[in-house]
Amino acid sequence: MTTFDINPAETQEMEAPEASGIEVRDLDGLYHAQRASPASLFQPHPVNGTGFIYIEQGEGEHRIDGGVYPYQAGSLIFVDEGQRHAFDPSDRPQGKMVTIPSSFFTECAFTIRHSNFVPFRLSLLCAPVLQLTPDQSASCKRLLSQIAAAKNDVGIDAIMLQLLFSALVHKLSNYSSHQRSVANDPCRQRFDEFLALLEEGYQQGREVKCYANQMALSYKQLNQLCKRCSGRTAKQLIDLRVNLAITRKLREEGGCIQAIADEFGFDDITNFVRYFKRHNRMTPSCYRAAYQGQRHHPDD
Template identity: 45%
Template sequence: MDLERFRERLSRYDFDPYQPHRVSYFCYLFITKGQGQHMIDFKRYPYQSGSVIFVNRNQVHAFDPDDFPQGTMINISTEFFSNSSSNIRTSYFAPFHQSMASSPVLTTLPEELYESCRVLLEEIKKALYDEADDDVVVQLLTSALLIKLGRQRKSHLSHLSEHQKERFDLFLSLVEQHFFEAREALQYAQWMHTSYKNLNQLCKSCCGRTTKQLIDFRIILEIKRKLVMDGLSVQQTADDLGFEDITHFNKYFKRLTNLTPAAYKREKNAEEPRRSPSPHGGRYSPCPAS
């Protein structure tokens, strides 16, 4: 969907895109003109003309109310990825989990890659509005686009072997599946049939963080989402994430954020909301698909 058309249709939606909201699919924003900051999981990332913004499934994001960028938004369901997998066999195909090793924003695409993506976007638009029932063309074109962007995002990992990349992706997938129940690095090492030391070295090589730091990062992120986005109490959040002792839960969160969960919740609730030019409804509805 064209971003200008998206803004023109705000009155049809039951959410405010300029306030934090969670999406249930993958969202890709290609910025052709504009400059601002896009909020993803409570952190603001600068963008400019030529940037690409990646929002993964279940992430919280918000558009910048002070900028009205031009460009294209693509929303992709997990079902689309599943259907496409039968036509694509490559380790660069976009993963279903959050990539902690790559920035959510490619600030500026190289000129050759930008032109290639522009052409692919135009072909995808044509294929989407083609009357033909076969959607394989859309799958292949979109896959080609995401593979090109995925390679650019992983370019800083070129010193790693394919085996290392696959192992790191496996670890991230395990974290996404089990962070509710497993908070210790040793458990993940056992699931991966490796040693704690080897897994730690892998994580440091891929993204400069230890295994435990990545696990804690995912847990803290979920705590913030539940406190702020879902409006849960501190006790409810602790229960949801399997913390049997509320005192331990408070100490855990404070150790990693310098705030207690209650203080963090009060701080976020006290922040003045950034006014959007056309507010429409609640914070939790996903962006509409085109």
């Protein structure tokens, strides 16, 4: 899996990026599986990958990084890698747990070339609970059923799974954007402004101060805004966006490492390699070789 560790890795891991995939599991199955595990779903535990919980039945409170978020039938609860969350033991909601590896986001963005993926993922950090209308909930449930069926069909083309996921992202992005535009929350609006600036300028600048100046904020104020809305610093969000774009470039055919470094504003190839390795625990050339090896030998 492509990771976004902000701490430099001491050793270089030569593992290939995780094979793409999206997992859709019934919550009942998770409750049953956890009986044999010392870890409890009802105590804070780490999130593996990006994902969301689709609530079909139930009403209670979900805990994410110490925050308490009410939910009901039709709620989508978004969680992201690095967070800690816990289910409500007094409710045991019914529904689906959807887990999406970071590499799957990258592959979908590369294959489908749609701009929704990265802004969608970053905007989820702003509002972890999305309440769907009955019609929206029914549409989401149908797509999740199709994704689960496609995932279990060994003969299906991987592109079909990515197209189904793209349709789901497009729907949820539209639902989320509409709710954010209705909500009168100045902090959320300013955070959306930062995400829009980041989407436009991530290739030209990775400095927090640059974005703060464009928003007439200080470095500290922009960090406080990002922490409040997403739980992450502005630098972490910038690096997340840049790293996703770089990994996408490395998956494309052709294009030397030096050219990619130049495109993202790295004056020195050594600095580019160091930056990439810090976030992915392998060099750009190793990442590209591992990905190409997966493509040419998918069953190994």
